[in-house]
Amino acid sequence: MDNKILFRFSIEEQYVINYNHQNEEYTFDELERISKSNFEYWNSVSREGYSQEWEILNKNITRVREYLSTIEELDSESIRNYFYNNIPSNREEIETDKYLYKISMSSPIDRDAEFGKIKNFVSFYIQHLTNNLREAVINFIRLSKNMYEIGYDLSSTSQYRFYPALYLLKQHFSDLKESKDDFETNIVLPIKSKLQEISDDSNEQYKEITTFIETKHNEIQQQFDEKSIELKEFQSSINIWQEGKEARLNDLEETYKNKLSLEAPEELWYNRSKEYREKAKYWTWVLIVSALALVGFLTGLVMVIHDYSLDTIQEIPFISKSFILVSIISFFVYIIRVLIKIVMSNHHLATEYEQKAALTRFYQALTYAGTDIAQEERIIIIHSLFSRTETGLVKTDSSNDVDAILSVLSKNVH
Known part of the structure; x- marks a missing residue:
């Protein structure tokens, strides 16, 4: 299935700093991991942020996964239609019998090369405020790509515009480095969590493969024994x-x-x-x-x-x-x-x-x-x-x- 169905995120420029969505294509398993990691991060930060969009995508992916585990025969046409009906996307045929699904998301994505900067700003922002996180992140991304607008936003009375400008100004002039806590929170812990997730997935897949092999081995052995008995009787x-x-x-x-x-x-x-x-x-x-x-x-x-x-x-x-x-x-x-x-x-x-x-x-x-x-x-x-x-x-x-x-x-x- 992975060589016939691929996925791509279609994200507006206001939500990313350095993410080339035209060159990023993922399999269904990769899509599932990306959706899960983004949901876990935004859900841990604030429910008022971007967690709801990733939660919806996660539920849709889980529904598709359950469907794939119940079908007995892999019918490509049925699977493509099920993807299209359960995961909102635009579908196009890029090669013969090979389809690409474009999923639109109004949220930053951790596949962004500068996503670490976004996470550092979010950690700074939620220490001072708990509301308007979505607007604050959008303004942070805009100012990161247009530094000359910082002065204008510093004079704004809206805190979700003022704090992104203040954070970038401090980073630019004082050359502040990430504190040990920020580094541990934004870099070490996510990497550790990602490694643990990969390890858990590997263990789970290993168990599934082992169980599958043992089941098939037992079935083959049983069939072999039955055929041996039949052959002896014959x-x-x-x-x-x-x-x-x-x-x-x-x-x-x-x-x-x-x-x-x-x-x-x-x-x-x-x-x-x-x-x-x-x-x-x-x-x-x-x-x-x-x-x-x-x-x-x-x-x-x-x-x-x-x-x-x-x-x-x-x-x-x-x-x-x-x-x-x-x-x-x-x-x-x-x-x-x-x-x-x-x-x-x-x-x-x-x-x-x-x-x-x-x-x-x-x-x-x-x-x-x-x-x-x-x-x-x-x-x-x-x-x-x-x-x-x-x-x-x-x-x-x-x-x-x-x-x-x-x-x-x-x-x-x-």
């Missing part, structure tokens, strides 16, 4: 997601390997089951036809053997009719039993291969689902799947492989 979720995907990929890879290794056996077992199922159907029809044929053949054969055996039995007395009949029936039953075993064997093989194909598919499904199967259990399963298949025609002492597979797989399902 990293944790990423790790969990990655682990899940890696496990899933391993399962798919294992399933693919199992599919490659078991696809051909599964297809072979499925084809074998169909083949033996067809054979079982074929041998079932053979059994039925053979049984009917044997029954018919047995009926005719019994009649033939009955007629034939009459003469034979007489020659071979130890062979009876019943023996011949039982022998023939036993032979026919044996043939039917063989055919039944063949049919049952084909059914048994078809069922066995169907179970192997189904168990192979079930094993692949468990791998796809991510079920953990130990290496020893995997060996048992593979051994059971690829073990010898019994035809059922001949009994063996081998254990039931299907039961072993079901036992292992059931345990892994849970």
